[in-house]
Amino acid sequence: xxxxxxGWGTLVVHGDGDGAPVGVPLxxxxxxxxxxxxxxxxxxIDGAILLSPASSVHTFRMRFAIDVAYLDRRLTVIDIRTMRxxxxxxxxxxxxxxVEAEAGAMVRWGLEVGMRVDxxxx
Numbered sequence: 874x875x876x877x878x879x880g881w882g883t884l885v886v887h888g889d890g891d892g893a894p895v896g897v898p899l900x901x902x903x904x905x906x907x908x909x910x911x912x913x914x915x916x917x918i919d920g921a922i923l924l925s926p927a928s929s930v931h932t933f934r935m936r937f938a939i940d941v942a943y944l945d946r947r948l949t950v951i952d953i954r955t956m957r958x959x960x961x962x963x964x965x966x967x968x969x970x971x972v973e974a975e976a977g978a979m980v981r982w983g984l985e986v987g988m989r990v991d992x993x994x995x
Contacts, residue, residue: 877901877903877923877925877992877994878901878903878994879901879902879903879904879907880900880901880994880995881898881899881900881901881994881995882899882901882923882992882993882994882995883896883897883898883899883992883993883995884896884897884898884899884920884921884923884972884990884991884992885897885990885991885992885993886982886983886984886988886990887988887989887990887991888983888988892983895982895983897920897921897974897978897982898919898920898921899920899921899922899923899972899992900918900920900921900922900923901922901923901925901992901994902922902923902924902925903925903926908924908925908927911924911930911973912935912939912973913934913935914934914936915936915937916936916937917937917975918973918974918975920974921972921973921974921978922972922973922974923970923971923972923992924970924971924972924973925969925970925971926969926970927968927969927970927971928943928964928965928966928968928969928971929961929962929963929964929965929968929971930956930962930971930973931960931961931962932956932957932958932959932960932961932962933958933959933960933961934958935958935959936958937958937975937976938955938956938957938958938975938976939955939956939973939974939975939976940953940954940955940973940974940975940976940977940978940979940980941953941954941955941956941962941971941972941973942971942972942979942984943965943968943970943971944968944969944970944971944972944990945967945968945969946967946969947989948970948989948990948991948992949987949988949989950984950985950986950987950988950989950990951965951967951968951986952965952968952986953979953984953985953986955976955977972990
């Protein structure tokens with residue numbers, strides 16, 4: 874299982890093989906405090922945030938809708954959801970990590986269920 878620390882990196886979305894990989898600026902939140910805060914109190918995010926470990930999220934007190942990708946221990950996307958503010962996401966049984974971004978971002982990146990992503994740290 875991957876072990877990261879709070880910090881910054883890049884989420885690499887490999888796509889379907891036809892195009893070049895997409896690199897997305899990534900905030901990494903691994904401590905309880907950082908995961909709990911997540912995107913709360915923000916008006917948006919440039920890129921994405923990785924919460925690890927995590928199997929579910931909520932959007933209470935959030936100011937904008939988000940895309941949520943649930944990743945298994947191999948960083949394979951097992952589910953993607955768009956959540957409006959004030960919602961509680963159900964836990965995903967095999968989820969070990971969660972990536973959050975502004976609603977619509979994951980479609981732009983070409984991220985789909987079944988794809989594997991990489992996390993490059995700085």
